[in-house]
Amino acid sequence: MLPVLPLIPHKTTSVEEEKGKYIAFELKTRVGQPSESTKYKKYVRKFEEGSPQEWIDMMRDLEEIWTQNSMTGGTDRASTVRALVRGESAVAFETALQDARTTEEGETTPISLEHVNLALKAVTDTTFPHRALETQRLWMNRKMFKPVELTTRQMAASINRLNNSLSFFPNATEASKFSEVELIGLLEWSLPVTWRAKFDLDGYIPTLHSKTKLIEACEAIERSEISLEKPTKEESNQNHKFVKRSAARNSAEPNKKQKSVSKHYCSEHGNNPTHSTADCWTLQNRSKTTNRVQKDHRSFSNKNLRNEINLLSKASSKKKILDMYASVIKREQAKLDGKKKPEKRRKTIAPESESDDEMSVQVISAPKKKLQKKPNNTANVIAEEREYQKKLKWLKDHGELTGEEGKNPGEESSGDESSSA
Numbered sequence: 081m082l083p084v085l086p087l088i089p090h091k092t093t094s095v096e097e098e099k100g101k102y103i104a105f106e107l108k109t110r111v112g113q114p115s116e117s118t119k120y121k122k123y124v125r126k127f128e129e130g131s132p133q134e135w136i137d138m139m140r141d142l143e144e145i146w147t148q149n150s151m152t153g154g155t156d157r158a159s160t161v162r163a164l165v166r167g168e169s170a171v172a173f174e175t176a177l178q179d180a181r182t183t184e185e186g187e188t189t190p191i192s193l194e195h196v197n198l199a200l201k202a203v204t205d206t207t208f209p210h211r212a213l214e215t216q217r218l219w220m221n222r223k224m225f226k227p228v229e230l231t232t233r234q235m236a237a238s239i240n241r242l243n244n245s246l247s248f249f250p251n252a253t254e255a256s257k258f259s260e261v262e263l264i265g266l267l268e269w270s271l272p273v274t275w276r277a278k279f280d281l282d283g284y285i286p287t288l289h290s291k292t293k294l295i296e297a298c299e300a301i302e303r304s305e306i307s308l309e310k311p312t313k314e315e316s317n318q319n320h321k322f323v324k325r326s327a328a329r330n331s332a333e334p335n336k337k338q339k340s341v342s343k344h345y346c347s348e349h350g351n352n353p354t355h356s357t358a359d360c361w362t363l364q365n366r367s368k369t370t371n372r373v374q375k376d377h378r379s380f381s382n383k384n385l386r387n388e389i390n391l392l393s394k395a396s397s398k399k400k401i402l403d404m405y406a407s408v409i410k411r412e413q414a415k416l417d418g419k420k421k422p423e424k425r426r427k428t429i430a431p432e433s434e435s436d437d438e439m440s441v442q443v444i445s446a447p448k449k450k451l452q453k454k455p456n457n458t459a460n461v462i463a464e465e466r467e468y469q470k471k472l473k474w475l476k477d478h479g480e481l482t483g484e485e486g487k488n489p490g491e492e493s494s495g496d497e498s499s500s501a
Contacts, residue, residue, distance in 0.1 A: 083219040084132050084212045085245055087227070087238050092134070095123045102126070103163060107148040128166035135207045136248045138164060139200070154191035161196065169203050176202030205250050213249040213256060216242070220258070226270045232298035236267055236291065264291050275301055 095102050102123040109118045124141045127134060142160060151157055158177065165173050177199035181189050189195075209215070220242060226235045243263060246256045258266065268276065268286045275298065279286065286294040344356045348363055357363065392401045 081215065081219050081223050083223075084209060084216045084249075085136075085242055086133075087224060087242070088230075089133055089241075090131070092125065105145050105149075107145060108150075109148075111148055112150055124164055126164055126166055127169055129168055130207070132208050132212065135204065136245050139248055152193070154193050154196050157193065157196045158191050158199075161200070165203065169206070172203050172206050173199045201250075204248070208250050213246065213252050216246065216249065217256075217258075220266055224266065224270050226272070231302060232267075232271070232295050235270060236295055239263060239266055239270075260291070261287055264294060267291065267294060271298065 093101070102125055105122045105124060106119045107122050109120060122141070122144065124138065124145070125134065127138045142157075142164070145151065145160060146157055151160065161173060162170070177191070177195055178188075180195040180198045181191060183189060220239075224239075226232070230238065240263070243258050246252055246258075247254055249256065264287050268279075278301065279297070284297065286297075344352055344354065346352055346355060346360045346363075347357045348360050349355075355361075389398070389401055389405070
């Protein structure tokens with residue numbers, strides 16, 4: 081169930097925001113005084129298929145204009161309505177006004193107050209929803225509760241505003257409003273359950289007393305609830321700063337009593353109002369330093385050796401790394417046994433390791449000596465032999481091979497050497 085008029089009215093735009101939707105009227109401060117009397121301006125919002133709340137506000141503004149300017153004629157009132165009503169609402173007003181002025185014989189009578197009221201009633205019927213008065217009264221009886229942001233006095237004012245607006249509903253009269261006792265009951269049952277329970281404990285029945293007493297009783301409860309509320313963030317920050325200042329002041333003045341402020345104990349700082357041993361930053365930083373030193377002096381283990389071997393094997397084969405380790409171990413064992421060192425290998429692999437591990441084993445390979453290459457004429461002899469064989473094959477294929485040419489150049493050379501000898 082939704083109300084036709086809400087408990088908190090919707091805010092409309094102001095004159096400065098939408099000046100074109102407002103019309104200014106000059107009203108007299110004193111009713112029935114001549115035109116030279118003091119006047120004031122009133123801005124009235126135009127109505128064009130608006131909400132029921134906007135129509136009720138315009139009806140109240142019309143009553144003020146008519147009363148202050150002493151407008152009792154139907155023609156003057158109708159002209160004022162025509163200046164404010166727009167759109168389909170203006171069509172409904174003109175149609176209803178024309179129907180009211182037309183008699184059964186088809187004649188048109190002058191505009192009277194009754195004609196204007198009938199035309200306004202027609203616009204009211206088109207603005208409000210179906211069964212608006214019944215819906216509003218049921219909601220106020222069953223579904224109306226006090227919001228947290230409203231005080232009890234503000235809630236009572238809102239209920240009075242809704243009650244006074246009931247006479248503007250379709251088919252409503254002054255009798256459609258709630259009585260004074262009924263308004264007290266509406267205010268009572270809109271309050272929180274805990275408040276009504278306190279009324280029962282005190283033996284207080286609100287409907288048997290005035291509305292003023294009910295508001296005073298509720299305001300007393302509101303004051304007690306404010307004192308029990310939790311502090312806001314700003315208040316808590318201020319309290320924290322106050323505790324820090326008091327702790328600094330107590331540390332500067334050791335002679336004063338600190339039992340009321342010293343709620344924590346630290347093995348490093350003793351009794352203090354800020355932290356305990358588990359939360360001491362000095363001890364935590366000290367423990368981090370000792371852990372770092374312990375990590376720097378790690379003990380040798382099989383796991384560390386395996387990790388080092390796996391790390392070195394990434395740059396070379398694992399077999400070469402193991403051979404390198406074996407050679408180093410043999411030399412070290414020979415030193416311990418007093419034996420002769422094994423000959424150093426000329427070709428050793430010393431993989432470059434950029435590891436930060438302090439247990440890495442670095443092996444310095446023996447410097448390589450550059451060997452001088454002796455001149456070798458074997459390749460030239462082989463090439464000369466191949467050319468000679470090709471030449472013999474060509475001569476044999478063409479039948480031009482002789483005995484002297486068939487000799488091996490090596491044999492020929494040996495013969496010459498013997499003859500010369």
